[in-house]
Amino acid sequence: MATKASRSAARIMMAPAVVLLLGWMLIPLSLTVIFSFKKFLPLRGDRITDRGEGFGDFMWEYVRGFPTLDWVGFENFSRFVGSSSFWPSVWTTLVIVGGVLAITVVLGILLSLLLDQPMWGQGVVRILVIAPFFVMPTVSALVWKNMFMDPVNGLFAHLWRFFGAEPVAWLSEASMGSIVMIVSWQWLPFATLILLTAIQSLDSEQLEAAEMDGAGPLQRFGHIILPHLGRAITIVILIQTIFLLSIFAEIFVTTGGAFGTRTLTYLIFQRVLESQNVGLGSAGGVYAIILANIVAIFLMRIVGKNLDA
Amino acid sequence: MGRIQLKDVTKSFGDVQVIPPLNLTIEDGEFTVFVGPSGCGKSTLLRLIAGLEDITSGVIEINGEDATDVVPARRGLAMVFQSYALYPHMSVRKNIAFPLRMAKMGQDEIDKRVTAAAEVLNLTDYLDRRPGQLSGGQRQRVAIGRAIVREPAAFLFDEPLSNLDAALRVGMRMEISELHKKLDTTMIYVTHDQVEAMTMADKIVVLQAGNIEQVGSPLELYQRPRNTFVAGFIGSPKMNLISGAEAAKYDAATIGIRPEHIDLSETEGPWKGVVGVSEHLGSDTFFHIQCDFSDEPLTVRASGELTLEYGATVHLTPRAEYLHRFDAEGLRIE
Numbered sequence: 071m072a073t074k075a076s077r078s079a080a081r082i083m084m085a086p087a088v089v090l091l092l093g094w095m096l097i098p099l100s101l102t103v104i105f106s107f108k109k110f111l112p113l114r115g116d117r118i119t120d121r122g123e124g125f126g127d128f129m130w131e132y133v134r135g136f137p138t139l140d141w142v143g144f145e146n147f148s149r150f151v152g153s154s155s156f157w158p159s160v161w162t163t164l165v166i167v168g169g170v171l172a173i174t175v176v177l178g179i180l181l182s183l184l185l186d187q188p189m190w191g192q193g194v195v196r197i198l199v200i201a202p203f204f205v206m207p208t209v210s211a212l213v214w215k216n217m218f219m220d221p222v223n224g225l226f227a228h229l230w231r232f233f234g235a236e237p238v239a240w241l242s243e244a245s246m247g248s249i250v251m252i253v254s255w256q257w258l259p260f261a262t263l264i265l266l267t268a269i270q271s272l273d274s275e276q277l278e279a280a281e282m283d284g285a286g287p288l289q290r291f292g293h294i295i296l297p298h299l300g301r302a303i304t305i306v307i308l309i310q311t312i313f314l315l316s317i318f319a320e321i322f323v324t325t326g327g328a329f330g331t332r333t334l335t336y337l338i339f340q341r342v343l344e345s346q347n348v349g350l351g352s353a354g355g356v357y358a359i360i361l362a363n364i365v366a367i368f369l370m371r372i373v374g375k376n377l378d379a
Numbered sequence: 380m381g382r383i384q385l386k387d388v389t390k391s392f393g394d395v396q397v398i399p400p401l402n403l404t405i406e407d408g409e410f411t412v413f414v415g416p417s418g419c420g421k422s423t424l425l426r427l428i429a430g431l432e433d434i435t436s437g438v439i440e441i442n443g444e445d446a447t448d449v450v451p452a453r454r455g456l457a458m459v460f461q462s463y464a465l466y467p468h469m470s471v472r473k474n475i476a477f478p479l480r481m482a483k484m485g486q487d488e489i490d491k492r493v494t495a496a497a498e499v500l501n502l503t504d505y506l507d508r509r510p511g512q513l514s515g516g517q518r519q520r521v522a523i524g525r526a527i528v529r530e531p532a533a534f535l536f537d538e539p540l541s542n543l544d545a546a547l548r549v550g551m552r553m554e555i556s557e558l559h560k561k562l563d564t565t566m567i568y569v570t571h572d573q574v575e576a577m578t579m580a581d582k583i584v585v586l587q588a589g590n591i592e593q594v595g596s597p598l599e600l601y602q603r604p605r606n607t608f609v610a611g612f613i614g615s616p617k618m619n620l621i622s623g624a625e626a627a628k629y630d631a632a633t634i635g636i637r638p639e640h641i642d643l644s645e646t647e648g649p650w651k652g653v654v655g656v657s658e659h660l661g662s663d664t665f666f667h668i669q670c671d672f673s674d675e676p677l678t679v680r681a682s683g684e685l686t687l688e689y690g691a692t693v694h695l696t697p698r699a700e701y702l703h704r705f706d707a708e709g710l711r712i713e
């Protein structure tokens with residue numbers, strides 16, 4: 071992509087995709103923003119349009135700014151933040167994201183170091199390690215809930231009883247830990263995979279040079295391997311954060327938002343679908359967008375310098 | 380001190396024996412060059428000495444002590460890799476200081492040694508750059524700097540100049556030779572470029588398929604090659620090797636004559652041939668002359684002024700005192 075001609079050709083060829091993605095993003099985003107300033111309670115009889123239910127009618131009202139719904143200014147916003155569940159849900163979100171990131175990055179590095187060693191049955195082991203990533207979040211959360219964490223029939227309960235201990239009701243007594251564990255299990259393969267390819271791209275002569283320079287295994291890890299992995303770790307953290315901020319299924323099928331596991335996403339879901347208050351939920355959505363951007367900017371600041379090195 | 384001795388060293392990868400039993404002594408302060416064609420085991424041998432590969436059998440002694448099972452860091456050797464193997468995330472200063480930091484040396488001493496090394500290698504202005512911001516020759520010097528600060532018993536170089544362009548290579552060749560004179564430390568240098576071998580070495584070790592074909596000073600190898608392989612490998616352009624009836628006249632299976640030891644004449648000489656391609660280098664001209672007794676054209680060196688028509692007939696006279704004779708096994712006949 072060096073010459074002027076190839077750069078403008080690239081721009082032209084990327085244009086359709088960019089326009090499509092922009093529309094894909096802008097329509098839902100602007101809907102959320104519009105609704106967040108409206109009173110919209112479907113159960114109380116609020117309607118998007120008086121004319122019909124078709125997509126054409128909807129788009130027409132979209133363009134006109136949904137005049138059938140009343141503007142309420144910033145009321146939804148102040149009510150969403152004013153609710154006693156708001157700050158705990160932000161905190162819960164950050165704890166889950168932070169916990170999962172810490173676990174997946176640390177274990178991912180260890181696991182990828184292990185998988186990089188030549189061993190018997192390497193191909194099969196690698197596929198097995200990646201397997202959890204292919205299981206749908208709903209399914210894996212259900213498996214964890216019923217097979218492992220069930221206080222009566224779960225595997226852990228049996229294990230605890232075998233050692234004479236009282237089984238733990240994981241999802242109610244250690245709810246946050248349990249959810250962090252389930253989500254980490256799902257995302258560990260992703261982290262491992264990216265870190266493994268990064269480790270494999272390390273020039274082995276660098277490690278040999280370090281070995282000759284007198285660096286022991288730990289020093290080789292700290293001075294050579296870890297800096298080399300910096301960029302991959304950055305990518306893992308950025309991508310995972312984006313997806314982890316919106317985890318939902320895992321909470322929905324396990325605790326249902328109870329026992330202090332209500333994340334911001336889950337709170338918005340409850341406002342929109344359980345309380346049937348679209349305006350209030352949309353205001354929460356706008357807050358979530360802002361939160362995600364703040365986190366992203368912070369991450370870029372902290373780890374982004376790894377990316378241009 | 381850096382005397383390295385290999386006793387019956389072998390190396391196999393799986394079932395493949397890459398180094399058959401090999402004996403070699405490298406004296407303290409010697410500049411030894413391993414040469415040989417690609418894949419002959421030069422790098423493997425160097426890595427065995429460094430300790431980066433385990434030897435399959437035999438003994439390696441460094442300064443008279445058995446070093447066979449000593450880890451690389453404890454052998455007191457420093458290696459310069461073909462890819463330089465610089466640490467890309469560290470500045471030049473940190474790269475050079477790395478072995479000293481690993482040795483837990485005091486910061487003052489580290490600074491002193493890094494500054495001294497940078498001065499020797501003309502790197503003072505680049506100490507705060509990253510390797511990615513340096514030219515190939517500068518990277519090469521950083522790699523050497525990282526080796527010299529440790530004050531090792533011996534330096535190991537694995538084709539350190541093969542990534543550089545021709546002009547830079549000549550310059551670096553001189554610099555390494557000069558460094559050797561200055562430090563007076565044992566150096567083992569791997570290359571497949573026989574010009575490097577001839578110009579730098581105190582002692583050349585010619586390898587083929589893991590076997591040592593001959594060990595000796597550059598001139599010894601040039602003047603008295605032990606067999607046809609060494610005869611053909613050392614010297615540029617190659618020695619002319621002639622076998623068959625013409626060789627039988629000299630009581631040998633093969634005879635060899637270097638391009639500079641053949642006299643050209645338009646009228647008389649025992650060998651008659653037709654001029655093929657001529658290579659004019661300015662200082663010399665190399666003629667490829669097809670004689671009727673050999674399949675390969677003979678290479679003949681003449682002065683730079685001489686030009687001959689393509690297809691012209693010429694006569695050649697080998698100088699008898701420079702003729703090499705080899706028996707049916709390819710070994711030299713005295």
Ligand SMILES: Nc1ncnc2c1ncn2[C@@H]1O[C@H](COP(=O)(O)OP(=O)(O)OP(=O)(O)O)[C@@H](O)[C@H]1O
Pocket residue numbers: 392397415416417418419420421422423424571
């Ligand atoms: N790790 C290995 N496993 C199996 N065979 C190997 C290994 N390393 C080297 N070999 C084999 O050993 C032989 C010698 O290799 P080596 O790298 O020492 O050659 P070299 O003389 O350095 O060649 P070059 O001039 O091309 O660098 C080659 O035939 C190579 O295929």
Ligand SMILES: [Mg+2]
Pocket residue numbers: 421422423538
């Ligand atoms: Mg090699």
